Amino acid sequence: MLSLLTIKNILLIDEVELEFKRGLNTLTGETGVGKSVLLDCLGFVLGWNNRSQLLRDEAKIGEVVAEFHVTPNSEVHSVLREAGINSEAAIIIRRSINKSEGRKRNFINDKSVSLDLIRRVSSILVELQDQTGNQILRQEQSHLSILDKFAGLGASISEIRKLWRKKFSIKAELDQEISQYESIKVQKDYLEFSIQEITDFNIQVDEEQKLDSKRKQLKAIEKNKEKFDEINKLLSSGELESNITRAIKLLDIIRQSVGDIVDKPISYLDQTLQDFDLARSETAILLDSQNFDNYELETIEERLFKLRALGRKYNVKTSELFGLMDGMASQLTDLNSSQNKITHLKQKLSRIDDSYNKMAGKLSVLRSKAAKQLDYIVVEELKYLKMPDCVFKTEILPVKIGSRGVDSVVFKVITNRGGEFGKLQAISSGGEMSRFLLALKVCLTDKEQGTTMIFDEIDKGIGGATADAVGRRLGMLAEHSQIIVVTHSPQVAAHGDHQWKVEKLVGNDQFPITNITELTPEERLTELARMLAGKEISSEALAAAKKLLG
Incomplete structure (x- = not known):
């Protein structure tokens, strides 16, 4: 208020x-x-x-x-x-x-x-x-609101609006999921082929670095082959070993005449002979390990070339191929997950559709029933308002589904006997529109308590x-x-x-x-008399005003 x-x-x-x-x-x-x-x-x-x-x-x-x-x-x-x-x-x-x-x-x-x-x-x-009733009766979409208010469908309208919002929300989520799925689906064959190609290549951890290191080693062996052959020839001639042995024997003969002053040289030469023998053994092992295998080098170079080509194909470093494959696998997993989500959303949407359709059908039935009651009450009310020949009809038509169901409502009237039904807002005069509005408001008396109504x-x-x-x-x-x-x-x-x-x-x-x-009551009497008679207020006008006030 x-x-x-x-x-x-x-x-x-x-x-x-x-x-x-x-x-x-x-x-x-x-x-x-x-x-x-x-x-x-x-x-x-x-x-x-x-x-x-x-x-x-x-x-x-x-x-x-x-x-x-x-x-x-x-x-x-x-x-x-x-x-x-x-x-x-x-x-x-x-x-x-x-x-x-x-x-x-x-x-x-x-x-x-x-x-x-x-x-x-x-x-x-x-x-x-x-x-002119322009806030309600001139707006055809409000006719539905009037009927729903008369029928007391507030709770049902709230429920179908919730279903409509939920339906709209799920449909939007479903459309977005389908769009994303279609976008990934176009790449499905590519993803599957790429994953298989990388998997079949059987890449090892740090393989490029290891292959490159082995390749450099083999190239170095090839380059130093002549030097290794010369080393082998020198160490295998026996001349150095023979000369040291003869020197030791000569020193042993000299020892008989000069005593132990030759012991140190003999000891050093013995040690040299032992070290030479160890050096020759280690060198032999090294020579064995440095055997050059041309087939192995070709195999390594071919593997390295293909590995690097694979990295260039997918525009990543070879060390990142594992991560790339994992990402592709994740996309495929998302694709399968998206398919499951789409199926779930479609089922959910179907259930909401069923609930919405049932509620919309229920509303249509209730509206049809209420429309007949409203028509009867409005016609009776119009008789009181001095429109005895008027016929009022609430027409319910099917429309595209929306937040209030599947119905549209149009108020139609016949204002004169023998006339045809026409839209209320199209054929009614200003005075008639006022009384139609008032008749409808009387029908909604117990529905609009607490609202301040202003009539101009x-x-x-x-x-x-x-x-x-x-x-x-x-x-x-x-x-x-x-x-x-x-x-x-x-x-x-x-x-x-x-x-x-x-x-x-x-x-x-x-x-x-x-x-x-x-x-005040006295001022009111005078004002009513003015409204009846104009500026010059007569005793007759005052009497008439008093009669109006009862």
């Missing part, structure tokens, strides 16, 4: 504070005094009106504040919780304009918020209807008994919610629980201002 509206320096309003009440609040005043200004201000704070020229002339700062009191079970609380805003007490929406800054600022409960959040919140708290000149194009019937129905609606009506009809105004008068005055700065005041 809108409990307080404060306006400062917006359009023609200098400063005003309006305490709206529960029930039917009517706003009246002469034509041109600015009743629409109030709705413009309300539209600004609720995010419906974001035009630039709102600030009152000569004012530097303007502001509109709307305070709401809502029931604990209102969905607006969950919306605000998501935004991190506490709404346990009142919900205060504030929008300001600063001329010097050239921008507007938005607040909910003193927290700076986006305009989108204000619009989302206000769409829950307030519903505006003008005499809903009585346009009607008068007398019809206006009185509209006023009575507005009064009945207001028993369960708050209704604010801008009206020119004294019959409608008389059914209000509270009446406000809108006047255009001249301010201290000689600029025109709009003034809004709540009327």
Whole structure:
């Protein structure tokens, strides 16, 4: 419920504070005094009106504040919780304009918020209807919402929306998985061939380095072959060994005459002979190991060439071929895993589709049943609203699946006997549209408790008994919610629980201002008389006004 509206320096309003009440609040005043200004201000704070020229002339700062009191079970609380805003007490929406800054600022409960959040919140708290019904009946897609609300399908709609979102999410994931799978699948043959080729090559760890080292060794042996042959010839001649042996024998003969002074040379020569023998043995072993094998060199060079060619083919170092093969194997594993995931997602999507189709079918049945009930109640209500020849029909048509099922809804009417059904928004006059809207609202009375409904000149194009019937129905609606009506009809105004008068005055700065005041019972009688008779209020007009008030 809108409990307080404060306006400062917006359009023609200098400063005003309006305490709206529960029930039917009517706003009246002469034509041109600015009743629409109030709705413009309300539209600004609720995010419906974001035009630039709102600030009152000569004012530097303007502001509109709307305070709401809502029931604990209102969905607006969950919306605000998501935004991190506490709404346990009142919900205060504030929008300001600063001329010097050239921008507007938005607040909910003193927290700076986006305009989108204000619009989302206000769409829950307030519903505006003008005499063309352009917020509901002119928008054909809203006909489905009206039928669903009448049928009490809120929980089912929430459920099918969850299924639709889940279906959409899984379908998107499935499409992405299939796309990735197709991308890898194109390379499958290449991956399998490459893995097999690298595997068949039987690469060893550090093989290139080992082969290159062996190749260099064999090349060195080939290059030093003549030197090894000469070494072998020198060590195998026996001349050095024979000469050392003869020298030892001669020293032994000399020893007989000179004594042990020759022992050291003999010892050294014996050691030299032993070292020579060891050196010759080791050299023989070395010579045996350095045998050059031309076939082995050719085999090594061929293997090394093929190994390096394989690395160049895959644009990696030969030492990285193992890692490349592992990566390719991982891609193939992912491909198989992707196939399994695709199968799983398809099964999951199929189950969601089944649940969605069942829920959509259930909704269609419930809507068809509710449509018949709605048609009957609206026709009966229209009789009360002085449209006895009118026929109302809710037409349900199949459409492409969506978040609310597989149905579209169009309200159709016959406004005159013998006529043909046509779309409500196409063939109804302004006054007829107003009464259709009101009839539908009566049908939804127990579904819209807690919402503030604003009707701007809903009585346009009607008068007398019809206006009185509209006023009575507005009064009945207001028993369960708050209704604010801008009206020119004294019959409608008389059914209000509270009446406000809108006047255009001249301010201290000689600029025109709009003034809004709540009327006392005496003032209300006078205002109704003015609405009946015009500027000159007669005793007959006062009597008629008194009669209207009952």
